[in-house]
Amino acid sequence: MAAINRDDVAHLARLAHIEMSAEELDRMAGELAVIVDSVKSVSEAAGDDVPATSHPIPLTNVFRDDVVGHTFTAEQALSGAPDSDENRFKVPAILDEA
Amino acid sequence: MSTDEILSFEEAMEKYDPVLGFEVHVELNTKTKMFSSAPNVFGDEPNTNVNEVDLGMPGVLPVVNKTAIESSIKIGLALNCKIAESCRFARKQYFYPDTPKNFQTSQYDEPIAYDGYLDVELEDGTVFRVEIERAHMEEDAGKLTHMGGATGRIQGADFSLVDYNRAGVPLVEIVTKPIEGAGSRAPELAKAYVAAVREIVKNLGVSDAKMERGNVRCDANVSLRPHGRERFGIRSETKNVNSLRAVEHAVRYEIQRHAAVLDSGAPVIQETRHWHEDTRTTTSGRAKSDADDYRYFPEPDLVPVVASREWVEELRATLPEPPAERRKRLKADWGYSDLEFRDVVNAGVLDEIEETIAAGASASVARKWWMGEIVGRAKAADVDPGQLGVEPATIVELAQMVEAGKINNKMATQVLDGVLAGEGTPAEIVDKRGLAVVSDDGPLLEAIDAALAAQPGVADKIRAGKVQAIGAIVGGVMKATRGQADAGRVKELILEKLGVTV
Numbered sequence: 001m002a003a004i005n006r007d008d009v010a011h012l013a014r015l016a017h018i019e020m021s022a023e024e025l026d027r028m029a030g031e032l033a034v035i036v037d038s039v040k041s042v043s044e045a046a047g048d049d050v051p052a053t054s055h056p057i058p059l060t061n062v063f064r065d066d067v068v069g070h071t072f073t074a075e076q077a078l079s080g081a082p083d084s085d086e087n088r089f090k091v092p093a094i095l096d097e098a
Numbered sequence: 099m100s101t102d103e104i105l106s107f108e109e110a111m112e113k114y115d116p117v118l119g120f121e122v123h124v125e126l127n128t129k130t131k132m133f134s135s136a137p138n139v140f141g142d143e144p145n146t147n148v149n150e151v152d153l154g155m156p157g158v159l160p161v162v163n164k165t166a167i168e169s170s171i172k173i174g175l176a177l178n179c180k181i182a183e184s185c186r187f188a189r190k191q192y193f194y195p196d197t198p199k200n201f202q203t204s205q206y207d208e209p210i211a212y213d214g215y216l217d218v219e220l221e222d223g224t225v226f227r228v229e230i231e232r233a234h235m236e237e238d239a240g241k242l243t244h245m246g247g248a249t250g251r252i253q254g255a256d257f258s259l260v261d262y263n264r265a266g267v268p269l270v271e272i273v274t275k276p277i278e279g280a281g282s283r284a285p286e287l288a289k290a291y292v293a294a295v296r297e298i299v300k301n302l303g304v305s306d307a308k309m310e311r312g313n314v315r316c317d318a319n320v321s322l323r324p325h326g327r328e329r330f331g332i333r334s335e336t337k338n339v340n341s342l343r344a345v346e347h348a349v350r351y352e353i354q355r356h357a358a359v360l361d362s363g364a365p366v367i368q369e370t371r372h373w374h375e376d377t378r379t380t381t382s383g384r385a386k387s388d389a390d391d392y393r394y395f396p397e398p399d400l401v402p403v404v405a406s407r408e409w410v411e412e413l414r415a416t417l418p419e420p421p422a423e424r425r426k427r428l429k430a431d432w433g434y435s436d437l438e439f440r441d442v443v444n445a446g447v448l449d450e451i452e453e454t455i456a457a458g459a460s461a462s463v464a465r466k467w468w469m470g471e472i473v474g475r476a477k478a479a480d481v482d483p484g485q486l487g488v489e490p491a492t493i494v495e496l497a498q499m500v501e502a503g504k505i506n507n508k509m510a511t512q513v514l515d516g517v518l519a520g521e522g523t524p525a526e527i528v529d530k531r532g533l534a535v536v537s538d539d540g541p542l543l544e545a546i547d548a549a550l551a552a553q554p555g556v557a558d559k560i561r562a563g564k565v566q567a568i569g570a571i572v573g574g575v576m577k578a579t580r581g582q583a584d585a586g587r588v589k590e591l592i593l594e595k596l597g598v599t600v
Contacts, residue, residue, distance in 0.1 A: 054396030063164035069135025
């Protein structure tokens with residue numbers, strides 16, 4: 001795995017909508033690099049014969065029957081919303097990310 | 099908003115070769131959502147079909163809807179795809195208020211279905227094979243309404259209102275491989291492809307397939323390259339083209355626009371375009387950028403879906419006859435001409451005619467009644483022909499009464515109107531209205547004499563061999579009997595009287 005550099009951190013910060021100062025970028029680049037290195041040790045332990053996994057528990061096909069369960073009322077759904085209007089969540093107009 | 103230069107379609111075709119690609123989103127008609135037990139219902143009050151999972155509250159866990167998996171596998175099979183032995187879900191991260199979780203649960207490197215094809219029939223019967231890259235499962239997003247501003251579009255909007263009823267509705271996204279070789283038929287193929295997908299999911303019963311409700315939505319990719327060049331040009335992706343006509347128009351427009359850009363020497367910009375039905379043009383959305391870095395990773399809250407071969411075969415056994423094969427079979431069975439059959443398909447009365455024939459009518463009688471009478475009445479009432487409520491048995495009964503000479507065709511259409519007005523069965527209406535073909539020759543002969551006397555000269559013409567002149571006399575008799583006479587018998591009697599044999 002390639003090392004994490006300062007540009008990578010700046011890119012991720014932008015994607016995550018996190019504002020970071022120049023010092024923070026420098027510090028995170030170093031800290032993330034250490035984390036990536038630590039995780040890298042896993043691939044040293046696992047040989048080529050071990051397939052990648054996305055889940056630690058060997059379970060598959062955990063399904064639910066298609067039966068209607070509980071719902072919220074609009075009032076309940078909106079109870080934690082900072083702002084609402086006409087029974088809908090009210091959010092700032094956000095351009096260019098649709 | 100600037101207007102883009104476009105070339106005429108013909109000129110664009112002379113210079114360039116179009117390559118297409120489609121992403122069609124199909125909303126499944128399961129009772130509940132993909133990962134929550136909230137109802138999947140269109141048109142309810144905002145934010146009433148939601149629970150904690152749909153709203154992305156902390157600590158909730160999604161659970162996969164088994165029926166949605168089965169519907170997805172059925173779609174994959176109907177598109178001649180391979181079904182993955184094992185597949186998983188992935189998180190697609192982006193910030194936008196249509197998803198409260200800040201990610202959409204989708205599939206990335208392991209779609210449930212892949213490597214398929216769909217044979218699409220164009221209007222003249224040409225079959226074009228569209229290769230399917232993949233069909234993957236995901237969840238729909240909430241619905242944003244942009245408020246303020248002049249047009250209701252996001253440009254100039256002050257704020258947006260969000261309804262999460264649609265958030266979490268199961269979706270299957272069907273992605274084609276690049277479609278080459280369509281040439282000037284590209285717009286027609288685009289429409290035919292989306293129509294074929296819609297027909298398949300409707301036939302499978304896995305989606306309501308109403309484009310006007312967004313059950314089937316299409317993103318259309320278009321690029322151009324000079325004739326003879328193998329490398330693809332740069333593509334644009336026109337989003338949410340949501341009617342069959344719009345798909346055709348959008349592809350045609352983008353071909354014309356790309357051609358003008360290329361002619362000017364400028365590169366086509368890889369970007370999202372928005373389709374505008376009112377002006378039949380597209381406008382620039384946004385250029386592909388960092389925002390497309392979705393940082394997919396496997397969804398840790400869901401375990402893999404393993405579709406055993408037994409399960410897949412069980413589902414395959416439940417698939418209905420593919421629509422294209424059914425049409426071929428019915429056309430051959432009924433003996434309709436290409437044109438007759440196409441009209442029936444376009445009028446949307448294939449099922450109705452099939453049922454009417456099953457109820458005992460001949461293929462030609464069934465077509466005559468549906469195409470000649472019922473389709474026109476449905477159009478006048480602005481409903482689908484099937485919604486008028488004409489029972490197959492009614493048509494069979496009317497046809498039998500005509501055949502037996504009890505009533506003539508004109509009366510039969512009056513009886514049909516009576517049935518549609520709720521006056522009863524055909525037999526009851528015939529009784530009530532006193533409809534019956536006059537079969538006693540006496541009154542007919544009197545009427546014939548009167549008609550011949552009223553139009554002197556016609557008899558001579560008929561005797562001289564101009565038999566078609568008989569129409570004027572038959573018409574006079576029908577008028578005199580207020581349409582109650584059997585026109586065939588009237589004709590016979592006139593010829594007999596004039597001593598003419600045909």
